[in-house]
Amino acid sequence: MDNKNISVNNHARKMLAQNVAFTTFRILSGVIVTILFIILAFIIIKGASVLNWDFITTPPTDGMKGGGIWPAIVGTFYLMVGSALFAFPLGIMSGIYMNEYASHGKIVKFIRMMTNNLAGIPSIVFGLFGMSLFVNFFGFGDSILAGSLTLGLLALPLVIRTTEEALKAIPNSFREGSLALGATKLQTIWHVILPMGMPNIITGLILALGRVSGETAPILFTCAAYFLPQLPESVFDQCMALPYHLYVLATSGTDMDKQIPIAYGTALVLVIIILFVNLLANALRNYFQNKLKTN
Amino acid sequence: MSKIEAQHVDFHYGSFHALKDINMSIKEHEVVAFIGPSGCGKSTFLRLFNRMNDLIPDTRLDGQITIDGQNIYDRSVNVDELRKNVGMVFQRPNPFPKSIYENVAYGLRVNGIKDEAFIAEMVEESLRGAALWDEVKDKLKKSAYALSGGQQQRLCIARAMAVSPSVLLMDEPASALDPISTAKVEELIHEIKKDYTIIIVTHNMQQATRVSDKTAFFYLGQLIEYDNTNKIFTNPSKEETQNYITGRFG
Numbered sequence: 001m002d003n004k005n006i007s008v009n010n011h012a013r014k015m016l017a018q019n020v021a022f023t024t025f026r027i028l029s030g031v032i033v034t035i036l037f038i039i040l041a042f043i044i045i046k047g048a049s050v051l052n053w054d055f056i057t058t059p060p061t062d063g064m065k066g067g068g069i070w071p072a073i074v075g076t077f078y079l080m081v082g083s084a085l086f087a088f089p090l091g092i093m094s095g096i097y098m099n100e101y102a103s104h105g106k107i108v109k110f111i112r113m114m115t116n117n118l119a120g121i122p123s124i125v126f127g128l129f130g131m132s133l134f135v136n137f138f139g140f141g142d143s144i145l146a147g148s149l150t151l152g153l154l155a156l157p158l159v160i161r162t163t164e165e166a167l168k169a170i171p172n173s174f175r176e177g178s179l180a181l182g183a184t185k186l187q188t189i190w191h192v193i194l195p196m197g198m199p200n201i202i203t204g205l206i207l208a209l210g211r212v213s214g215e216t217a218p219i220l221f222t223c224a225a226y227f228l229p230q231l232p233e234s235v236f237d238q239c240m241a242l243p244y245h246l247y248v249l250a251t252s253g254t255d256m257d258k259q260i261p262i263a264y265g266t267a268l269v270l271v272i273i274i275l276f277v278n279l280l281a282n283a284l285r286n287y288f289q290n291k292l293k294t295n
Numbered sequence: 296m297s298k299i300e301a302q303h304v305d306f307h308y309g310s311f312h313a314l315k316d317i318n319m320s321i322k323e324h325e326v327v328a329f330i331g332p333s334g335c336g337k338s339t340f341l342r343l344f345n346r347m348n349d350l351i352p353d354t355r356l357d358g359q360i361t362i363d364g365q366n367i368y369d370r371s372v373n374v375d376e377l378r379k380n381v382g383m384v385f386q387r388p389n390p391f392p393k394s395i396y397e398n399v400a401y402g403l404r405v406n407g408i409k410d411e412a413f414i415a416e417m418v419e420e421s422l423r424g425a426a427l428w429d430e431v432k433d434k435l436k437k438s439a440y441a442l443s444g445g446q447q448q449r450l451c452i453a454r455a456m457a458v459s460p461s462v463l464l465m466d467e468p469a470s471a472l473d474p475i476s477t478a479k480v481e482e483l484i485h486e487i488k489k490d491y492t493i494i495i496v497t498h499n500m501q502q503a504t505r506v507s508d509k510t511a512f513f514y515l516g517q518l519i520e521y522d523n524t525n526k527i528f529t530n531p532s533k534e535e536t537q538n539y540i541t542g543r544f545g
Contacts, residue, residue, distance in 0.1 A: 174389055175350075178401070178405075180378055181454065182376065184375055184405070196392055
């Protein structure tokens with residue numbers, strides 16, 4: 001009789017603990033989603049009033065008190081493409097090297113530690129480094145090239161790490177299965193391992209692109225122009241960029257009443273671009289996963 | 296002359312002495328079963344014949360292994376060529392995430408064969424050889440993952456056969472399969488033994504008696520006894536073998 005009571009009591013206490021814990025988790029997750037929605041709603045409410053077709057297709061006018069942000073959109077696009085061209089091949093190859101060729105030595109441990117440190121460096125430091133190396137030492141000047149390379153450096157650790165993680169998740173039995181048929185290591189990587197890792201690698205790449213598109217500090221001293229009426233014509237030209245445009249409008253405007261709404265509109269466009277990039281990441285991931293199943 | 300010859304083979308994982316002075320000789324078209332408790336070194340020994348242990352860092356091999364009179368650990372040996380000649384089927388079916396057809400064609404393609412007609416011919420021959428053709432001939436372009444576990448394992452056998460090896464290594468090929476699939480794989484081993492020299496690692500002693508001509512019993516890194524399967528299971532010469540096959544340990 002006593003025993004039964006104890007077990008009933010115990011059960012009730014366990015249920016209570018569980019309910020308290022779950023309720024706490026639920027509230028905390030709710031808080032996070034709410035914060036995200038408040039930020040989005042805030043930007044939409046403040047920025048939607050200026051957002052129209054002209055806003056995204058014309059350059060700024062009247063000392064940036066009017067007009068649109070077309071050059072900044074184009075500039076951000078160029079910087080994303082430029083940094084991708086630099087960081088993707090280099091980062092993927094490093095990731096392959098670290099996971100497939102040398103995953104056991106002290107050297108790799110050292111490289112991995114350095115990569116992680118690289119990821120932790122503040123972006124403004126990347127900006128200073130990019131200025132002294134690309135802008136001054138290599139003499140690229142303030143240019144899309146220098147900005148892309150600097151942003152590429154910032155994206156590099158992300159790309160290396162996602163590649164490494166994606167490849168690490170592939171069971172060794174696939175490598176052994178391929179090698180056992182007389183395939184070389186390179187053939188194994190190219191025909192079996194990379195296609196299997198692709199969905200995850202692509203996701204990482206695109207998330208890195210999203211990160212790059214929103215960075216201001218690395219392009220501050222290397223590329224970004226305050227105002228350019230015309231679009232850049234070569235990689236040695238400066239360009240405008242959305243995050244920098246936003247920063248300029250919000251900090252050194254001459255007519256805040258007119259410029260603050262433009263700043264919010266710019267923020268909205270930037271957020272929409274990043275949102276699209278993330279959706280694209282999901283779509284590509286699904287595409288490669290399905291391809292893997294049927295190919 | 297023997298097909299495969301191991302002389303004074305010692306193998307270390309780091310400081311762990313996994314194989315101790317193993318000597319063994321295997322004739323062409325023989326089926327040899329390796330039995331023994333887990334960790335006895337039978338899989339390690341098997342993986343020496345296609346140099347799969349090369350992939351594991353910090354290992355050391357002493358002694359000599361020859362296949363067709365050639366020392367396979369000689370510097371002049373091309374490992375990829377060796378593995379083409381010594382096929383392997385793994386414990387868990389590991390088809391590639393490709394179509395059934397491409398799984399079998401893979402070994403040919405990576406070995407530089409471009410002739411599509413020849414590849415198609417070899418794919419069909421290998422799938423027939425692995426007793427899988429009738430089940431998959433209408434869905435060759437479908438993913439290998441659409442097959443059952445047993446079918447996947449026979450696909451892996453077909454994949455190994457496609458590059459025309461002379462030796463097939465099988466590392467517990469039926470341990471992840473249901474009894475019906477296991478029976479099919481065993482039947483298959485019977486059918487293909489006329490073309491291959493087969494070494495099969497197994498935990499299942501009935502399986503060893505059903506499929507093999509000779510059986511090697513390993514214990515604690517040593518080859519305790521190696522003889523005709525019949526003799527091993529009816530009248531073993533060593534007490535350890537007797538104890539193991541009668542289920543007193545392991």
